Amino acid sequence: MKEKDEQIKNIVEQIKALPDEMQKAIYWLIQNIEIADQLSEGTRMTDEEIEQFTQSALARRDYVMLVLIKYKQFKNQMEAKDSEQGTNH
Secondary structure (H helix, E strand, O other), rough: OOOHHHHHHHHHHHHHOHHHHHHHHHHHHHOOOOHHHOOOOOOOOOOHHHHHHHHHHHHOHHHHHHHHHHHHHHHHHHHHHHHHOOOOO
């Protein structure tokens, strides 16, 4: 349990080091995870699409969009990993 506490502490410290706008976007994601899950369902995005949307969000300073894109990327990676292992979550 101590290792998990350390991981949480590390995550909180990393979030606090981000600019305020990015912190707010991450807190939005945490508070609205159900919405983020619904928005991230569907077809797997290619690496090129992820990069294109990431650059667009950064250029517009749209940090909520950025965290949604990165969340989708994370979910894609987890789904691919589950598929490789033959499990389904």
